[in-house]
Amino acid sequence: MDQSKKSVAIINASAPFSKANAKDSLDVALIFGSYEQAISLYFQGDGVYQLIAKQQPELIQQKDFLKTFAALAFYDIENIYVCAHSLNQRGLSGNFSIENVQVLNQDDFSTSLHQHQTVLRF
Amino acid sequence: MSMLHLVRTSAFQTNDFEQCLNVIQTNDTIVLLDDGCYNLNHDLWQQALNKIALPALYIVEAHAQARAINMDKSKISILSLDALMALICETEKSVTWQ
Numbered sequence: 001m002d003q004s005k006k007s008v009a010i011i012n013a014s015a016p017f018s019k020a021n022a023k024d025s026l027d028v029a030l031i032f033g034s035y036e037q038a039i040s041l042y043f044q045g046d047g048v049y050q051l052i053a054k055q056q057p058e059l060i061q062q063k064d065f066l067k068t069f070a071a072l073a074f075y076d077i078e079n080i081y082v083c084a085h086s087l088n089q090r091g092l093s094g095n096f097s098i099e100n101v102q103v104l105n106q107d108d109f110s111t112s113l114h115q116h117q118t119v120l121r122f
Numbered sequence: 123m124s125m126l127h128l129v130r131t132s133a134f135q136t137n138d139f140e141q142c143l144n145v146i147q148t149n150d151t152i153v154l155l156d157d158g159c160y161n162l163n164h165d166l167w168q169q170a171l172n173k174i175a176l177p178a179l180y181i182v183e184a185h186a187q188a189r190a191i192n193m194d195k196s197k198i199s200i201l202s203l204d205a206l207m208a209l210i211c212e213t214e215k216s217v218t219w220q
Contacts, residue, residue: 018156
């Protein structure tokens, strides 16, 4: 396949604070963004907790890396998808810390993910 | 003799909390901390409420607030970090589910 048409997806499947996965994933996304490589972010399972508004990491002595989500637009990372099923399971409404998030049902989530040649999961 | 159960993982991700619920007894105490705080909004929490009285079901306040989790006092009692330390020190038997 033509290099220029390859695209990368990242599946975020971890809650934000107990493991480093969420922060590592965001770092990778920003690096891809810096090189103008097309990248899409998917949030599934406990990963959906990363996007919830009004979290206060400073209460547990963590740096607020979640604020960095607001910078994604500057890196032209605009394809951000959240699994509706995962939100429903957790009793979460779509109260996200950033705008421009698309909530997809399972079929659409799957279809969208399948458009990428490379998938990384954190 | 009662036991203190420290639940540190999300039941949406692992089955640690489910295993905890399989061994709890009426006089035990459960504390939700770290990612365990997410279990307050899991269907399994009702099983904890059915078996253990509300004053012995705790969530660590700072850990829940950090995660923007609403602490509904009809479902859980709130524990400060200082109170958690005291609880651990005065308990003879404890299990950490992680």
